[in-house]
Amino acid sequence: MKVLLAGTLTEEMVFADISTGAQNDLERCTEIARSMVMDYGMSRLGRVNYRKGASSPFLATGGGEGSPTVLSEEMAKRVDQEVVRILDEALAQTREILEQRREALEAVTQRLLEVESIDHDELKRLLDENCTGPWLVPGTQGLQPRARVRTSQSKESSHPAVDIAPTAENQI
Numbered sequence: 681m682k683v684l685l686a687g688t689l690t691e692e693m694v695f696a697d698i699s700t701g702a703q704n705d706l707e708r709c710t711e712i713a714r715s716m717v718m719d720y721g722m723s724r725l726g727r728v729n730y731r732k733g734a735s736s737p738f739l740a741t742g743g744g745e746g747s748p749t750v751l752s753e754e755m756a757k758r759v760d761q762e763v764v765r766i767l768d769e770a771l772a773q774t775r776e777i778l779e780q781r782r783e784a785l786e787a788v789t790q791r792l793l794e795v796e797s798i799d800h801d802e803l804k805r806l807l808d809e810n811c812t813g814p815w816l817v818p819g820t821q822g823l824q825p826r827a828r829v830r831t832s833q834s835k836e837s838s839h840p841a842v843d844i845a846p847t848a849e850n851q852i
Contacts, residue, residue: 681767682709682773682777684706685709685770685774686778687701688702688706689775689778692742693782693785694785709770710763713770717730717762723760724765725758730759781811783803783810783812784806784807787806787809788803788807791806
């Protein structure tokens, strides 16, 4: 989602303008967020699938895509609010990444205005020349890891056991 949002945010940051060029990216990003809420249970609304599947319960794979379940007006409003919340969160995180890497963003933008496309080697050179500090994803430095490896190993396996720790919002 952040990759899809980065284009329109870059336009806003560099050119102080937003074009219609990101329409498809915004549509795809919104559909991902809606699927997170409606299909995958990846939201604050809980582990619920809100779409009816078109597959047969008797076949391993069914035909067609799921169709939306008829939701009450209140639930449809809650779904829409959750989609907006997910998009707003992704926008804020993407904006933070771009702001922290502003020098590199402007160097790449300037080069693209000059030559229209660049290859991997040139991109890497521009990033190396214009990025300072560690290559951590901005905004993640203070986060605690979600999984911790226990020192004891289970008897059935030679691999260490892993505990999953919830995040600050009690999400795993």
